[in-house]
Amino acid sequence: MRRSICFLLLFMTVSLFPLTALEDKGLAVRGKVTDREGEPMVGAGISVRGTFMGVLSGSDGHFVIENMKEGSYLLDVSFIGYRQVTFEVKLPGEGFVDIVMDRDQIIPGEVIVSATRAEGKVPVTYSNLSSDVISRMNAGPDLPYLLSLTPSLVETSESGNGIGYTSMRIRGTDASRINVTIDGIPLNDPESQQVFWVDLPDLASSVDNIQVQRGAGTSSNGSGAFGASVNIQTRGIEQEPFAEISSTAGSYSTFKNTISAGTGLLKDKFAFQMRFSDLHSDGYIDRTGSDHRSAFMSGIYRSARSVIKANIMLGEEHTGIGWWGVPAEVLGQDRRYNPAGEYTDINGITRHYDNESDNYVQSHYQLFYTLQPAKNLIVNSAFHYTRGKGYYEEYKEDRSFEEYGLPVIDHDGAAIAESDLIRRKWMDNDFYGLVWSVRSTGTRLQLTVGGGLNLFDGDHYGTIIWMQYPGSISKDHQWYLNNGTKGEVNIYSKASYSVTDRLSLYGDLQYRYIDYDMSGLDDDLKDLTGRHRFGFINPKAGVFYNITSGQDAYFSVSVANREPTRTDFKEAAGDPEATPESETLYDFEAGYSLKGSSALLSANLFAMLYDNQLVPTGELSNVGYPIQTNVRKSYRTGIELIAGLLFSEKAGWDANLTLSRNRIPGFTEYYTDYNTTDWSESYRNRDLGTVDIAYSPSVIAGSDLWFKMWDVVSLHLISKYVGKQYFDNTMNSERKLDPYFLNNIRIDVSKLTGKIRDSELQIFVNNIFNTKYESNAYGGNWFEDGVEKTWAYYFPQAGTNFMVRLNLRF
Numbered sequence: 001m002r003r004s005i006c007f008l009l010l011f012m013t014v015s016l017f018p019l020t021a022l023e024d025k026g027l028a029v030r031g032k033v034t035d036r037e038g039e040p041m042v043g044a045g046i047s048v049r050g051t052f053m054g055v056l057s058g059s060d061g062h063f064v065i066e067n068m069k070e071g072s073y074l075l076d077v078s079f080i081g082y083r084q085v086t087f088e089v090k091l092p093g094e095g096f097v098d099i100v101m102d103r104d105q106i107i108p109g110e111v112i113v114s115a116t117r118a119e120g121k122v123p124v125t126y127s128n129l130s131s132d133v134i135s136r137m138n139a140g141p142d143l144p145y146l147l148s149l150t151p152s153l154v155e156t157s158e159s160g161n162g163i164g165y166t167s168m169r170i171r172g173t174d175a176s177r178i179n180v181t182i183d184g185i186p187l188n189d190p191e192s193q194q195v196f197w198v199d200l201p202d203l204a205s206s207v208d209n210i211q212v213q214r215g216a217g218t219s220s221n222g223s224g225a226f227g228a229s230v231n232i233q234t235r236g237i238e239q240e241p242f243a244e245i246s247s248t249a250g251s252y253s254t255f256k257n258t259i260s261a262g263t264g265l266l267k268d269k270f271a272f273q274m275r276f277s278d279l280h281s282d283g284y285i286d287r288t289g290s291d292h293r294s295a296f297m298s299g300i301y302r303s304a305r306s307v308i309k310a311n312i313m314l315g316e317e318h319t320g321i322g323w324w325g326v327p328a329e330v331l332g333q334d335r336r337y338n339p340a341g342e343y344t345d346i347n348g349i350t351r352h353y354d355n356e357s358d359n360y361v362q363s364h365y366q367l368f369y370t371l372q373p374a375k376n377l378i379v380n381s382a383f384h385y386t387r388g389k390g391y392y393e394e395y396k397e398d399r400s401f402e403e404y405g406l407p408v409i410d411h412d413g414a415a416i417a418e419s420d421l422i423r424r425k426w427m428d429n430d431f432y433g434l435v436w437s438v439r440s441t442g443t444r445l446q447l448t449v450g451g452g453l454n455l456f457d458g459d460h461y462g463t464i465i466w467m468q469y470p471g472s473i474s475k476d477h478q479w480y481l482n483n484g485t486k487g488e489v490n491i492y493s494k495a496s497y498s499v500t501d502r503l504s505l506y507g508d509l510q511y512r513y514i515d516y517d518m519s520g521l522d523d524d525l526k527d528l529t530g531r532h533r534f535g536f537i538n539p540k541a542g543v544f545y546n547i548t549s550g551q552d553a554y555f556s557v558s559v560a561n562r563e564p565t566r567t568d569f570k571e572a573a574g575d576p577e578a579t580p581e582s583e584t585l586y587d588f589e590a591g592y593s594l595k596g597s598s599a600l601l602s603a604n605l606f607a608m609l610y611d612n613q614l615v616p617t618g619e620l621s622n623v624g625y626p627i628q629t630n631v632r633k634s635y636r637t638g639i640e641l642i643a644g645l646l647f648s649e650k651a652g653w654d655a656n657l658t659l660s661r662n663r664i665p666g667f668t669e670y671y672t673d674y675n676t677t678d679w680s681e682s683y684r685n686r687d688l689g690t691v692d693i694a695y696s697p698s699v700i701a702g703s704d705l706w707f708k709m710w711d712v713v714s715l716h717l718i719s720k721y722v723g724k725q726y727f728d729n730t731m732n733s734e735r736k737l738d739p740y741f742l743n744n745i746r747i748d749v750s751k752l753t754g755k756i757r758d759s760e761l762q763i764f765v766n767n768i769f770n771t772k773y774e775s776n777a778y779g780g781n782w783f784e785d786g787v788e789k790t791w792a793y794y795f796p797q798a799g800t801n802f803m804v805r806l807n808l809r810f
Contacts, residue, residue: 027068028549029089031097033057033077035375041079041101042443043120049074049086052600052644055549056120058501059443066549067596077101080114081372112309112368112380113233115437115450116184116220117211121504122496123542123554124218125589125604125640127151129210131235136748138204139764139803140248140256140279142197144168146204147230149702150212151640151656154722156775158322160284160336161252161798165198165319165358167776170214171608171636172662172696173227174616176565179220182232183311184435185366185384186222190456190486191566193223199362199388200315201292202277205246205258208235214640215606216540216558216587219492219510221435221452224536226562226585227608234311237271237300240264242757243810250764250803254281272299284798286338287352288322306371313364321356321392325777325793335772335796343397343420353395353422360390360427378439380450385432391424393465404464404479405525409471420468425523429458433488444498451491458484462523482520482528484566489513494540501546506556508540514563526573534582536561542589550595558587568614568628581630584611600644608636615664615729616694616778631729634664634693655703662696665689667729673783684783691731695776697739699723716746727777727792734790735781740773742766758809763802770799 029048033041040061047054048065050073057063070091077085082101089097118124127150137146141162144155150170158165167175176193180186187195197203210232217229241264248256255278262273279292295314300307321340330337341356364386371379400418401408408417437450461481467473492510499505514534522528542556564580572578586609593602614628638660646652670685692698703719721741728735745765752759779792 026066027070027091029065029068029073029075029091029097031063031099032061033063033079033099033101034061035082035101035103039375040443041082042441043446044077044079044101045120046099047076047078048597049076050649051597051646052595053550053597054595055546059498064549069597075099081375081378112370112382113181113184113231114378115380115439115448116181116218117231118213118218120446120496121498121506121544121546122218123506123544123556123589123591124213125215125591125606126211126213126217127642129212131208134204134207134210135807136746136760136762138202139762139805140202140250140254140281142166142201143204143207143210144197147210147212148720149654149656149704149718151642151702152214152638152658152660152700153212154697154700154775156795157797158285158325158795159281159288159290159320160796161254161281161801163254163279163281164283164288164290165196165323167194167197169695170212170228171606171638171658171660172693174695176223177226177228177562179217179223179225179229180232181220181222181229182364183234183366183368183382184221184231184380184437185382186220186433186435186452186454187232188223189429190223190431190454190488191458191484193562193565196360198290198292198317198319198358199360200313200364201279201290201294201317202256202258203232203294203313205260205277206234206275206296206313208233214604215556215589215608216538216560216585218540219450219490219494219508219538221450221490222454222488224512224538224560224562226560226583234296234298235273237273237298237309238262238264239271242273244808246805246807248803248805251798251801252282252284254803255279269302270300272297274298283320283322284336284801285322285326285796286336287340287356288320288338290320291318292316305373306369309368309370311364311366311368313366315362317358317360319358321358321394322795325795328779328790328792328794331774331794331796341395343395355393356395358390358392360388362386362388362390376441379437380439381434381436383432383434385430387430389426389428391426393422393424395422396420403524406473406477406479409469409473411469411471416469416471419470421464422466423462423464425460425462427458427460429456431456446496447493448495449491449493452488454488456484456486460484460522480521480523480525482518482522484516484518486514486516488515496544503546504544506540506542506544508558510536510538512536512538512561516563516569518566518569522570522573526570528570528573530569530573532563532569534561534563536563536582551593553590553592555590556588558585558589560585560587564614580614580628581612583613583630585609585613586611598646600642602642604640604642606636606638606640610634610636613693616727631664631667633666634662636660636662636693636696638698650708651706653703653705656701658700660696660698662693662698664691664693664729667691669730671781671783673786676784688730691729692726694727694729695725697723697725699739712750714748716748718744718746722775727779728781730781732781732788732790735777735779735792737774737777737794740771740775742771742773743768756808756810758807760807762805762807764804765800765802767798767800772799773797 033044044057075087145162152171155168180195213229244260246258258277260275275296282289297312300309341353368382433454435452439448464477490512494508516532518528540558544554568580588607591604612630613634641657701721705717708714747763749761774794776795
């Protein structure tokens with residue numbers, strides 16, 4: 001494994017030698033970008049197609065692209081609210097080019113999401129995923145797998161093949177710390193602060209592009225970003241009518257069928273489009289199959305300077321429970337084993353309950369109003385409502401009546417105090433609110449003011465639908481009910497000021513207030529009643545400097561605060577001293593990028609310093625949530641390297657590497673030691689010194705080596721390395737995930753036939769070397785007579801598997 005990562009580092013170093021050629025100034029393209037009235041377009045993006053080069057126009061609309069070689073080039077020029085322009089230049093030849101831009105007939109989706117995104121000269125560490133990349137990767141796995149090559153990201157799947165319950169970590173931070181918005185509207189569940197991608201199956205088929213911000217990022221709506229933000233923009237309305245069919249088939253009986261259609265722009269005012277998806281997979285792990293359906297509908301009405309847009313997203317999922325993982329003692333014999341639903345019948349035969357499943361329906365309704373009263377002013381507002389209801393069903397063996405608040409029953413003269421039973425745990429919630437922003441762009445100053453008002457109301461309750469010995473207990477007996485009501489108000493202002501055409505200053509200030517009420521009994525009959533209020537001020541500031549047309553540098557300092565999740569409060573209920581505290585992050589980012597016609601290098605240094613960070617203990621709650629505890633001081637520091645190389649028009653290479661240190665200084669472990677003579681308990685602690693933060697690999701690397709074999713056929717060798725990581729904070733080698741190095745192949749074939757508008761075929765062969773690895777685990781320890789013992793469950797991932805996708809567009 002060390003050889004593999006050393007080879008990747010060597011390859012990266014050798015490949016970057018061509019960057020030294022950037023010292024030769026070569027030829028240059030100079031020009032000016034204006035609108036039809038002759039007004040300069042400040043901050044227009046000018047990129048050279050087929051290269052890594054690009055610049056922004058200055059305060060007078062002028063731009064310079066240096067280090068060019070002799071030849072013919074296409075310049076792509078873009079500006080929010082205007083049609084993209086493609087302009088051809090020849091060198092040597094044109095010394096100066098005038099580019100004129102027209103307003104877009106439809107206010108594009110970029111206008112709607114602009115308030116929550118980083119762009120231009122904002123000193124934020126981010127990566128963009130284009131619609132082309134998303135489309136070619138979208139064979140069926142959930143969105144975390146489409147983001148796999150994003151720097152510092154580790155994805156995982158309970159089913160082992162990326163479909164069903166999936167999640168991701170960025171820079172070691174878990175999903176509850178990653179702020180996710182879709183068209184600027186918060187997507188995270190307010191209580192768990194997570195996004196359950198399973199609730200929106202095949203969302204990627206309705207996504208146009210994604211921006212991933214690492215670190216504290218810019219101010220956004222919803223839960224506070226505490227390590228990363230994922231900003232999703234849905235597909236915009238197309239001006240021409242279309243129909244599209246996409247079908248995928250692959251290993252583990254995986255099938256996905258998607259149909260999409262759109263009316264195009266009608267009478268220059270109306271447009272409507274829709275998508276429907278059906279997805280089925282048995283999963284790699286036994287009985288973790290998925291049976292999903294989803295739909296996406298979008299419509300607009302536009303006037304000369306405004307747009308009303310409505311989105312409806314519907315998702316229905318039925319997924320076999322796989323969150324228990326594979327016990328450590330079974331992993332070596334049966335990697336696909338799933339203990340969920342296992343029980344012993346009256347004849348002593350081990351069986352599995354055939355409906356051990358998670359079932360949920362989630363519907364999203366969004367209404368946007370966008371007004372552009374002047375060229376340099378954009379007003380956005382959006383109402384959103386999310387309705388979710390569902391349950392997971394489990395077979396439980398020999399459960400005590402006392403656990404469910406039930407009395408002992410008489411059965412044929414015998415007192416019965418326990419029974420096999422089947423239970424359902426329900427969630428029934430509503431989430432709604434308003435988000436808004438006003439964005440002004442001037443010659444030197446870009447200013448955005450925005451905010452949001454969101455309210456969540458969710459019930460959690462459980463019913464018993466069957467008992468082996470029910471007595472007089474009625475079917476669907478409800479044994480617990482609790483409610484969570486969470487209100488959030490936030491307001492922010494962010495500004496970027498160009499001191500000169502090369503130097504820009506950035507400031508961002510957000511205030512966020514949270515009021516969270518919990519009431520009622522939980523599944524263990526513990527009273528959760530309590531009120532939790534938080535008020536956070538989150539400032540950010542930075543500087544961006546354009547050294548030359550091919551070199552940029554930036555530095556930023558940010559403060560982020562985050563409240564605990566429902567699970568954090570739940571685990572501490574009844575113990576005031578254990579009530580979790582809010583967390584604070586001080587994030588320092590410094591970046592440098594060097595771009596040439598055939599090579600690119602970007603380096604980002606980060607230092608994330610925490611007060612009271614909630615870190616995982618290694619244990620999970622009974623519904624798969626990590627149990628966490630505050631530690632006073634901790635940190636994550638590291639460097640992220642991104643490199644790109646164009647060997648020729650027929651071959652290229654993109655890679656990234658993260659090297660980091662993730663530490664808790666002076667960590668004290670608390671544990672219970674059992675005396676095996678009488679099984680008495682003693683509560684003890686030990687100082688472990690400086691330890692790794694759980695689930696935080698120090699090395700993460702990704703690579704995409706591609707070859708264009710013919711005009712319509714390309715081959716991608718996609719590799720990923722994830723270093724070792726511990727799944728608790730003791731750094732015990734028995735509670736560790738081994739490093740793994742994966743290699744996948746993707747073949748893209750386009751223009752299969754000229755008889756339809758577009759057609760493409762993708763062939764995916766994943767894990768081509770059949771690597772056995774686990775991407776996630778949980779566990780803990782106990783002591784007997786002073787001797788440490790370990791328990792652990794792992795999530796193995798699939799061996800060699802394939803997918804084939806055919807897409808036809810009419």
